[in-house]
Amino acid sequence: DTGVSQDPRHKITKRGQNVTFRCDPISEHNRLYWYRQTLGQGPEFLTYFQNEAQLEKSRLLSDRFSAERPKGSFSTLEIQRTEQGDSAMYLCASSFNPGTGPTYEQYFGPGTRLTVT
Amino acid sequence: AQSVTQLDSQVPVFEEAPVELRCNYSSSVSVYLFWYVQYPNQGLQLLLKYLSGSTLVESINGFEAEFNKSQTSFHLRKPSVHISDTAEYFCAVSRNSGYSTLTFGKGTMLLVSP
Numbered sequence: 485d486t487g488v489s490q491d492p493r494h495k496i497t498k499r500g501q502n503v504t505f506r507c508d509p510i511s512e513h514n515r516l517y518w519y520r521q522t523l524g525q526g527p528e529f530l531t532y533f534q535n536e537a538q539l540e541k542s543r544l545l546s547d548r549f550s551a552e553r554p555k556g557s558f559s560t561l562e563i564q565r566t567e568q569g570d571s572a573m574y575l576c577a578s579s580f581n582p583g584t585g586p587t588y589e590q591y592f593g594p595g596t597r598l599t600v601t
Numbered sequence: 602a603q604s605v606t607q608l609d610s611q612v613p614v615f616e617e618a619p620v621e622l623r624c625n626y627s628s629s630v631s632v633y634l635f636w637y638v639q640y641p642n643q644g645l646q647l648l649l650k651y652l653s654g655s656t657l658v659e660s661i662n663g664f665e666a667e668f669n670k671s672q673t674s675f676h677l678r679k680p681s682v683h684i685s686d687t688a689e690y691f692c693a694v695s696r697n698s699g700y701s702t703l704t705f706g707k708g709t710m711l712l713v714s715p
Contacts, residue, residue, distance in 0.1 A: 488644075519703075524708075525707055525708075526707050527645070527691070527705050528705070529702045532702055577645075588650070589635075591647075592637075594643065594644040595644060
């Protein structure tokens with residue numbers, strides 16, 4: 485299967501701990517996106533990369549959050565000093581765009597469910 | 602900025618009945634429109650999209666949606682639903698130029714019962 489993969493699928497952590505999630509996009513896709521989905525809500529945009537460049541960050545992405553895509557392939561999302569409000573499903577998506585134009589379709593991974601106790 | 606409104610959080614329907622899931626959007630620029638489906642314990646999957654051209658778009662499993670610019674709507678319809686259509690459906694919008702990300706509605710849970 486060559487779809488978007490995310491690891492881990494589930495993470496339970498105690499408040500104050502740091503967590504890191506990984507996303508492996510579809511191999512030829514140059515754009516990678518992170519979203520957060522809480523119960524009863526649709527996914528909310530966090531940040532995205534074109535190749536290794538982080539081009540946009542949502543105001544939802546506080547200073548405790550950092551994302552990287554060092555070689556333009558996989559990406560990591562780290563949350564430092566987790567809070568209970570960080571409990572959510574973290575979704576990764578990827579797409580291919582040859583230039584700077586709009587995105588026609590994003591392919592989503594299964595998500596990482598974070599529970600902060 | 603764009604926004605999406607899905608007024609119905611849940612739509613119960615009997616198998617083989619028709620269904621319509623409503624989606625309205627707000628945007629100051631031209632947009633692309635999408636419907637994504639999320640089956641239980643699975644990731645989001647693109648169901649159908651409107652980019653340009655014909656305002657009526659169809660999916661391979663019998664759903665269709667019509668872009669109505671004057672009413673800023675993109676409602677999803679199916680003439681006869683199956684039990685297997687039980688899922689959460691998300692409407693989403695993005696700008697149709699430049700860098701763009703998806704703005705989602707809150708989702709509508711379609712519950713199909715026998």
